[in-house]
Amino acid sequence: MHFADRLPEDLPQIRLEGVTVRFDNGHEALKDIDLDVRKGEFIFVVGPSGAGKSTFIKLLLKEYDATAGKIYVCGQKVSNMHRRKVPFLRRQLGVVFQDFRLLPNKTVYENVAFAMEIIEAKDRDIRRQVPMVLSIVGLADKHKLYPHQLSGGEQQRVSIARAMINNPPILIADEPTGNLDPDTSWEIMKLLRQINQRGTTILMATHDKNIVDVMQQRVIALNNGVIVRDELGGCYGCED
Amino acid sequence: MMSLASLTSVAATLLILGIIFILIVNINSLAQGAKEQFDTVQVYLVDGLETSRIETIGQDIFALEGVREVTYETKEDAMEKMKEQWQENGYLLDGLESNPLPDSFIITLNDIGFANYVVRNVEKLEGVEEVKYYQEIIERMMNIADMIRTVGLAVMFTLVALSTFIINNTVKLAVNARRREINIMKYVGATNWFVRWPFLVEGTVLGLIGALISAGIIYALYQYLHTILSSQFYVLIAAYLVSIESVMRDILILFVVIGSGIGILGSILSMKKYLDV
Ligand SMILES: Nc1ncnc2c1ncn2[C@@H]1O[C@H](COP(=O)(O)OP(=O)(O)OP(=O)(O)O)[C@@H](O)[C@H]1O
Ligand SMILES: [Mg+2]
Numbered sequence: 219m220h221f222a223d224r225l226p227e228d229l230p231q232i233r234l235e236g237v238t239v240r241f242d243n244g245h246e247a248l249k250d251i252d253l254d255v256r257k258g259e260f261i262f263v264v265g266p267s268g269a270g271k272s273t274f275i276k277l278l279l280k281e282y283d284a285t286a287g288k289i290y291v292c293g294q295k296v297s298n299m300h301r302r303k304v305p306f307l308r309r310q311l312g313v314v315f316q317d318f319r320l321l322p323n324k325t326v327y328e329n330v331a332f333a334m335e336i337i338e339a340k341d342r343d344i345r346r347q348v349p350m351v352l353s354i355v356g357l358a359d360k361h362k363l364y365p366h367q368l369s370g371g372e373q374q375r376v377s378i379a380r381a382m383i384n385n386p387p388i389l390i391a392d393e394p395t396g397n398l399d400p401d402t403s404w405e406i407m408k409l410l411r412q413i414n415q416r417g418t419t420i421l422m423a424t425h426d427k428n429i430v431d432v433m434q435q436r437v438i439a440l441n442n443g444v445i446v447r448d449e450l451g452g453c454y455g456c457e458d
Numbered sequence: 459m460m461s462l463a464s465l466t467s468v469a470a471t472l473l474i475l476g477i478i479f480i481l482i483v484n485i486n487s488l489a490q491g492a493k494e495q496f497d498t499v500q501v502y503l504v505d506g507l508e509t510s511r512i513e514t515i516g517q518d519i520f521a522l523e524g525v526r527e528v529t530y531e532t533k534e535d536a537m538e539k540m541k542e543q544w545q546e547n548g549y550l551l552d553g554l555e556s557n558p559l560p561d562s563f564i565i566t567l568n569d570i571g572f573a574n575y576v577v578r579n580v581e582k583l584e585g586v587e588e589v590k591y592y593q594e595i596i597e598r599m600m601n602i603a604d605m606i607r608t609v610g611l612a613v614m615f616t617l618v619a620l621s622t623f624i625i626n627n628t629v630k631l632a633v634n635a636r637r638r639e640i641n642i643m644k645y646v647g648a649t650n651w652f653v654r655w656p657f658l659v660e661g662t663v664l665g666l667i668g669a670l671i672s673a674g675i676i677y678a679l680y681q682y683l684h685t686i687l688s689s690q691f692y693v694l695i696a697a698y699l700v701s702i703e704s705v706m707r708d709i710l711i712l713f714v715v716i717g718s719g720i721g722i723l724g725s726i727l728s729m730k731k732y733l734d735v
Contacts, residue, residue, distance in 0.1 A: 337647060
């Protein structure tokens with residue numbers, strides 16, 4: 219191992235050091251961000267539209283590259299990672315999106331199994347794991363249905379099941395409740411909380427003030443690409 | 459899945475390609491045959507020369523650079539040959555009072571390049587009446603053959619490029635239709651090869667099916683051509699046609715390579731954009 223490749227001691231699960239993301243048009247979506255995330259944390263990333271929340275998430279997924287700074291995820295240096303290694307980074311990160319991103323022509327079961335097929339899991343493991351995870355998200359009886367036959371909340375459960383199926387240590391969610399009504403949102407949050415209690419780190423970008431205020435977790439507030447607040451048991455706006 | 463359009467386009471490309479290929483191969487063979495046939499210089503002798511003089515002329519010719527072989531042909535031999543060529547009309551020649559054909563030497567050259575030199579020197583020999591040589595015909599034929607080869611190759615290249623482009627586009631449509639799926643695959647951690655191989659297999663299979671279809675059609679067409687040419691009065695040409703077996707062997711290799719090449723290239727090119735997520 220080269221000296222330059224040596225990882226810092228006591229590396230937390232996620233570390234950002236002086237990370238800046240500047241787009242080709244010159245816009246800086248993140249500016250000199252420093253951040254540590256320890257295993258098992260539940261973190262809300264909040265901030266007004268355009269603050270850089272999605273950019274932060276895409277940065278972790280290596281969809282965007284940092285213009286400056288260093289990023290470590292699960293003991294790997296991500297900032298100068300080779301493209302070929304990116305798929306293996308992503309297997310450490312379950313992802314959930316606001317628009318669910320399910321495959322319309324696959325059943326619930328197939329949508330979840332798909333994530334295992336991609337990492338070339340054994341058929342036997344797939345047949346065992348998928349029903350188990352579907353029952354955790356409460357969809358055991360709907361495994362034969364297609365996404366369009368499900369409610370928004372149910373679709374999001376499927377996408378959470380898909381994100382969890384390969385047991386990633388970190389689950390990343392970009393406004394997972396953005397398309398859901400308050401009651402359904404709460405059900406999704408309960409599910410995420412449950413997953414978190416089993417040891418999975420959760421990073422969730424959200425605009426949902428109520429959820430953030432009630433859950434009392436670590437809150438990182440972004441504004442204009444800068445972390446303006448980072449506190450445990452925090453609230454959404456804290457202006458009142 | 460990736461539609462009939464690309465299959466048809468590969469098959470059509472290879473079909474035209476195969477026809478051009480066969481054309482080129484046969485023109486080569488025909489040109490080669492003609493060259494061998496006409497690559498001789500005829501030397502007609504003055505009537506009534508003494509045998510010793512004829513022998514001297516033969517030795518003088520053989521001594522020239524570039525001459526591989528010299529054959530003496532008496533006027534009687536020449537008459538026999540002509541009768542053979544005239545076939546059922548040969549009896550007409552029997553009516554002649556005396557043989558009007560001259561005695562001659564037939565010179566085979568090492569290389570067509572020596573023709574002018576040999577002809578010039580043989581003309582100077584005493585007892586030589588006329589020297590005949592089909593240089594112009596041969597040169598013109600070689601030129602035409604060269605031209606057909608060049609044009610044929612150019613057309614072949616254009617077609618392959620065009621077909622790759624068409625496959626590229628049809629695969630692009632197929633990939634585009636599955637953009638969402640590919641995007642999700644990439645997010646869940648699929649490697650590029652995992653995403654690529656089904657499309658690649660599809661493209662290759664498509665190219666191969668196209669290759670087999672067109673090879674079949676070519677086989678049928680060429681066999682038909684063979685039958686027509688050999689059964690009618692083109693027997694002479696048919697003799698120069700390259701055999702079906704050897705053509706088909708080359709064509710199959712060519713088609714399998716180009717067909718799968720087009721398929722692989724087409725699918726890799728068209729996927730590039732969607733894999734960069
Ligand atoms: N690919 C890109 N090229 C140029 N600018 C971009 C790109 N992606 C994002 N941006 C800009 O970066 C800024 C931050 O965008 P980002 O999507 O991270 O915001 P956000 O906090 O997720 O907002 P929202 O709450 O609306 O989802 C915005 O001004 C956006 O226009
Ligand atoms: Mg966003």
